[in-house]
Amino acid sequence: MNFKAIRGTNDHIPEDMAAWNFVESVARNTAAMFGYKEISTPIFEQTALFKRAVGEGTDVVQKEMYNFNDLGGNELTLRPEGTASVCRAFIEHGMHNKPYPVRLFYIAPMFRHERPQSGRLRQHHQFGVEIFGDKSAETDLEIILLGLTYLDNLGIKDLKLKVNSIGTSKTRIEFKKSFENYMNPLVSRLSEKDQKKYQLNPIRILDSKESATQDLLADSPKPIDFLDEDSKDHWGKFVILLEESIKMFKGVEFEIDKGLVRGLDYYSKTVFEIQPKNSNKAQSSILSGGRYDNLVENIGGPDTPAAGFGSGIERVILNMNEKEYEDLDFTQLLIIPASEEGLILSIKIAQQLRNKKISTSICSSDRSFKAQMRYANQINAKNVIVLGNKEVESNKISIKNLSSKIEKTIDLTLENILSTLDSNG
Structure with a gap:
């Protein structure tokens, strides 16, 4: 019998490791330059953590998680993303008692049962950062600057930064009513996949990668049009800071994408994605994240504003110039x-x-x-x-x-x- 790596997973043989070691070294050094400390969490957690944190109606929870019962009958899940685990550790180890803000980063494997394709694997690896205890727009800017610096240090140029504000859980109630009024007459024109997504959580189809759905959404209400005064102030200050700061990075342009919502339920206010300018693929993001001010409290911790990003290492390597790391081997x-x-x-x-x-x-x-x-x-x-x-x-x-x-x-x-x-x- 011939044994091979499971579909959607990769071996990293010595010829691959120069690139991997280079990326991890740059990630650690960049995070350290911004004052972030490394954290490591187990690869599996209680299933309930991800259901609560990520959202019952998300694609991740509905069909992408690797769930299993251990010998004690506990429902466990291989982590599909890093933020929920870091938030759980933040609470469990009393890090909310440390001076704010608390800055953390991780480099770790994640697991999602999805169709394998270039840069999208069932076991993929992620560099992520999380900052706890600061609700200011400067924090949103800090993690974006960290992400851009990381990519710049890897030699990845010509990037597009997409940003949006999706408001708070309260403002999304009004948005959802307006959005459903717009979409209900159009639901039958959605694909079967997006119809199911719409039934679970109508807002989720804003994140659809299907071009036909995006055409229907072109004139739909957007979350940014329903911001409360606090969210408007936050967004206004953030955009002013970003417009000035983005000038420090050659070849980087940014746009306000009102349809950007991200695929996880815990986000609030600012969300963003960074992708190569020359990519027209729907899933071309190489670094993405945003603010999640309610997540820590939602999983049992104190009210703690937070923000962060994740960056898939496999996707980053696909966008790197080999000259950046070939001499390391x-x-x-x-x-x-x-x-x-x-x-x-x-x-x-x-x-x-x-x-x-x-x-x-x-x-x-x-x-x-x-x-x-x-x-x-x-x-x-x-x-x-x-x-x-x-x-x-x-x-x-x-x-x-x-x-x-x-x-x-x-x-x-x-x-x-x-x-x-x-x-x-």
Whole structure:
């Protein structure tokens, strides 16, 4: 029997890891520069948490979650998104007692049972940030600037930022009445899929990816037209701040998309998506999020304003230029032992170099010299040292840079090796 990875999941083999390590490193460094601290939560939670947080009528809860009962009969779910879990941890560990705002980030796998396609997998990975305890428009701007900085640091340019305000749970009551009055005569023209979505929660079809539905929605009422005074003030200040701040990012444009609602029920006020300018796909977002001022309280915590975003790492990598990370996938030095004495010395030198954070490998002494040099090129080694009896006796070695083909002979000391490797780049 041939075993393969489950449909919608991927192995990340060594050839893939340069990109993954680069993205994770940039994510961590960018979050740290904005003052965010890393958090990690379990990959499964009580099913009730996601039903309460994400929304019973959402596609995620209705048909995309991996649910199971453990041996104790507990209903559990592999997390489909990160915010609910982080909010649960925020409450459980008393982080609401810390000085506000509390800034957190995570890098973690998520699980959704949906049709696999490019950049959309059943196990995908996400970089996410959450900020708790600040209801100001500056907070909305902060997470967007963090997201844009992250993408810019990855070398991803020419982006479109879509923003909208969906108001509060109270303002959406009035919006929903108006929206239903508009849509009820048109429901029969919706696809079967969107008709079911409409019956569960009419507002959900605003998030439909079907072009026919979007055509019907073109002249429909929008949440932003029903904002209360507080939401209007928040939105007005946010837009002013964004218009000034967006100028710092070359190649980034933004638009107010009144139909943008996001697919999860917990959002309020500001929502946003970032996507490549050249993409016309309905599901091309590479980073998205918004404000969720009621979520912490809805799952049992104190009244706590909050905001955050999630960014799918698989989608981000698809939009990256390989040049941004290709140089990370190399061995800085390969040592080729040409004798028993050379092998013993190779082991000692390699360990000393590793202790100095130099990526060093030792080639198998069972191979021919020609095969050893071929291997050096195959693994993208930058430098090669050959250690045989002659080198051991003379206490001199030659370091060859495989890119420039320049070979330097030096006295065999750790300091000389480090200096030569540094000059070779």
